[in-house]
Amino acid sequence: MSGAPWYLDCDTGIDDALTLGLLVAEGADLKGIGSVSGNLSAAGGARNTLDLMSLMGRADVPVAVGAHDPLGDEFHGVADFVHGANGIGDVELPRAGEPVAESAAEMLVRLAHEHPGALRVLAVGPLTNLALALALDPELPSLVADVVIMGGAALVPGNVSSVAEANIWNDPVAADLVLQASWPVTMVGLDVTMDARFEETHRVELAAGGAVPKALAAMLGVYFQYYTPILGRPSCALHDPLAAAIALGTVVPTSAPVVPIEVDATDGPGRGQTLVDLRSRFVGYPPQPGTRHRVVLGVPEGFGDELLATLLRLP
Amino acid sequence: MSGAPWYLDCDTGIDDALTLGLLVAEGADLKGIGSVSGNLSAAGGARNTLDLMSLMGRADVPVAVGAHDPLGDEFHGVADFVHGANGIGDVELPRAGEPVAESAAEMLVRLAHEHPGALRVLAVGPLTNLALALALDPELPSLVADVVIMGGAALVPGNVSSVAEANIWNDPVAADLVLQASWPVTMVGLDVTMDARFEETHRVELAAGGAVPKALAAMLGVYFQYYTPILGRPSCALHDPLAAAIALGTVVPTSAPVVPIEVDATDGPGRGQTLVDLRSRFVGYPPQPGTRHRVVLGVPEGFGDELLATLLRLP
Numbered sequence: 369m370s371g372a373p374w375y376l377d378c379d380t381g382i383d384d385a386l387t388l389g390l391l392v393a394e395g396a397d398l399k400g401i402g403s404v405s406g407n408l409s410a411a412g413g414a415r416n417t418l419d420l421m422s423l424m425g426r427a428d429v430p431v432a433v434g435a436h437d438p439l440g441d442e443f444h445g446v447a448d449f450v451h452g453a454n455g456i457g458d459v460e461l462p463r464a465g466e467p468v469a470e471s472a473a474e475m476l477v478r479l480a481h482e483h484p485g486a487l488r489v490l491a492v493g494p495l496t497n498l499a500l501a502l503a504l505d506p507e508l509p510s511l512v513a514d515v516v517i518m519g520g521a522a523l524v525p526g527n528v529s530s531v532a533e534a535n536i537w538n539d540p541v542a543a544d545l546v547l548q549a550s551w552p553v554t555m556v557g558l559d560v561t562m563d564a565r566f567e568e569t570h571r572v573e574l575a576a577g578g579a580v581p582k583a584l585a586a587m588l589g590v591y592f593q594y595y596t597p598i599l600g601r602p603s604c605a606l607h608d609p610l611a612a613a614i615a616l617g618t619v620v621p622t623s624a625p626v627v628p629i630e631v632d633a634t635d636g637p638g639r640g641q642t643l644v645d646l647r648s649r650f651v652g653y654p655p656q657p658g659t660r661h662r663v664v665l666g667v668p669e670g671f672g673d674e675l676l677a678t679l680l681r682l683p
Numbered sequence: 684m685s686g687a688p689w690y691l692d693c694d695t696g697i698d699d700a701l702t703l704g705l706l707v708a709e710g711a712d713l714k715g716i717g718s719v720s721g722n723l724s725a726a727g728g729a730r731n732t733l734d735l736m737s738l739m740g741r742a743d744v745p746v747a748v749g750a751h752d753p754l755g756d757e758f759h760g761v762a763d764f765v766h767g768a769n770g771i772g773d774v775e776l777p778r779a780g781e782p783v784a785e786s787a788a789e790m791l792v793r794l795a796h797e798h799p800g801a802l803r804v805l806a807v808g809p810l811t812n813l814a815l816a817l818a819l820d821p822e823l824p825s826l827v828a829d830v831v832i833m834g835g836a837a838l839v840p841g842n843v844s845s846v847a848e849a850n851i852w853n854d855p856v857a858a859d860l861v862l863q864a865s866w867p868v869t870m871v872g873l874d875v876t877m878d879a880r881f882e883e884t885h886r887v888e889l890a891a892g893g894a895v896p897k898a899l900a901a902m903l904g905v906y907f908q909y910y911t912p913i914l915g916r917p918s919c920a921l922h923d924p925l926a927a928a929i930a931l932g933t934v935v936p937t938s939a940p941v942v943p944i945e946v947d948a949t950d951g952p953g954r955g956q957t958l959v960d961l962r963s964r965f966v967g968y969p970p971q972p973g974t975r976h977r978v979v980l981g982v983p984e985g986f987g988d989e990l991l992a993t994l995l996r997l998p
Contacts, residue, residue, distance in 0.1 A: 523838050523839065523840075524838065524961075525838075525960065525961045525962045525964065526962070527962065529958075530943070530945070530958045530959060530960035530961070530962065531953075531956075531958050562965075597966070598962075598965060598966070599965050599966075600965055600966045600967075628845070630845070630952045631952075632951055632952050632953045633951075634949050634950075634951030634952075634953070635949075636947055636948075636949030636951050636953060637945045637946075637947050637949075637953075637958050638846075638947045638949070638951060638952075638953030638956060638958060641846075641953060643844075643845045643846050643952050643953060644845060645840065645845035646839075646840045646845070647840045647841070647842065647845065647913075649840065650877075650913060650914045650915055651912070651913070651914075651915045652915075
């Protein structure tokens with residue numbers, strides 16, 4: 369649970385910012401944070417991460433800049449229509465600290481060797497850094513306890529294409545390598561994250577909190593604008609925070625079968641899709657030899673309320 | 684409704700046999716039936732179709748042999764583990780009649796010209812013949828009232844791969860062409876057909892009926908064997924009959940949004956998948972310009988009971 373040593377990989381991002389808040393409020397033992405290009409550039413994500421962690425009184429956690437470009441591709445630029453030009457809803461935070469010299473992939477490999485068998489990995493952006501770390505040290509899977517990712521879609525539509533979710537879409541080659549490696553992966557995808565929401569009432573309550581909740585509420589204004597035509601009202605999906613809560617164990621899935629997961633890394637119409645083999649659904653997903661990945665298909669209702677209460681504990 | 688002139692394209696097959704029974708019992712005005720390789724070879728499918736139609740007193744309906752090979756591929760042989768070696772559960776029927784000289788694609792084009800704007804097309808096998816007919820006459824879409832297909836999977840697993848349904852998987856190139864043509868297509872896929880079932884009680888009641896119901900019940904023994912490990916008990920999915928009932932209007936979908944549908948015709952892991960764009964689900968699928976395909980996502984319960992009652996009317 370939260371007593372374990374953690375490596376977080378993120379592309380900070382508005383829902384990544386909420387995730388940093390959740391992890392800090394829950395007292396997660398963060399040994400290091402790597403950034404990756406996704407919602408914005410890896411450098412920009414590291415900047416936002418450093419500023420936010422400092423604002424939350426956790427400037428002690430080292431932050432490493434990770435991969436700028438996806439494997440075999442080029443970074444396509446900030447998703448400003450979702451997260452604002454600076455990635456955090458154009459909220460200006462006091463600048464604080466500098467990233468460490470090692471890369472995110474090097475940090476992950478180092479931490480795995482320092483905490484063999486114990487290190488838990490939470491990855492809420494594209495999986496480029498994890499794939500690079502696997503290349504740096506092929507023994508990595510045996511050193512890491514488990515990997516929890518926010519990404520993919522099993523039985524629901526994608527959010528970039530009809531079938532592809534943004535984190536996987538942004539680097540399907542890396543996602544394919546991460547899912548082929550011999551570590552257990554828990555996939556927290558759009559099946560559950562699209563139904564985990566902050567509504568306008570949550571945003572207003574957050575805005576009445578301390579400096580950190582106020583800053584998060586300000587970011588949510590931009591995020592809500594993106595989601596309003598998709599969800600039909602001012603609100604947002606809580607992608608990354610839900611993955612973090614499942615990783616920490618504060619949210620326990622009601623359905624999470626262990627089944628094969630493939631990634632479509634072709635240039636075809638299915639590019640970036642997670643192909644989750646749920647054909648055994650009518651007989652309750654009996655164990656299959658060699659299968660090691662969990663896909664979360666259900667969680668209890670009310671995560672938005674829980675997350676709000678947690679974030680309001682921040683200064 | 685059933686007063687319209689119909690062209691049926693099928694790969695007869697056990698659930699195709701049930702479909703022929705349904706169409707005959709409902710008095711559908713069948714102008715012609717084409718066969719296509721799928722559950723078994725096109726020639727074998729035509730043989731089964733002729734024999735069944737004769738047994739049901741409808742030897743007057745012309746049957747044309749269609750494409751043996753999928754577009755750009757070769758037919759891989761009978762799915763005997765599903766449908767038995769002869770495609771109809773190894774039930775031996777009296778041999779009756781011969782196919783007409785024209786091909787299935789030629790028959791479809793001819794019927795469309797004979798019934799301009801009125802002909803309805805029901806395709807419950809791979810879409811090879813429909814694609815060949817489009818190549819024979821590019822004006823075909825303007826002559827056909829609509830196309831209803833059994834095939835694909837939108838928000839549920841496939842049945843050949845984690846994402847691909849058998850009819851689309853067997854000729855994704857043809858399916859792609861059929862879905863790109865400018866006619867309206869209603870897709871009846873695994874989303875609804877896997878939950879439309881015949882149980883052992885239905886099979887027993889059918890076996891107590893006339894000669895045709897008895898023959899259909901005998902075929903179902905083999906089909907139930909295939910489905911028992913998948914569904915957890917002796918029973919079967921009613922793929923093709925449900926598509927026919929929706930085409931006839933005797934089953935009215937409870938949910939059938941008009942949305943874009945693509946087909947994955949790559950050689951990647953998503954080959955044969957129908958990519959149905961349901962991203963607008965939270966705002967009720969507002970109309971999108973140029974979109975003309977319906978995907979059936981919900982039907983009323985009880986189709987097995989209705990189908991049984993209909994089939995028991997057969998001699």
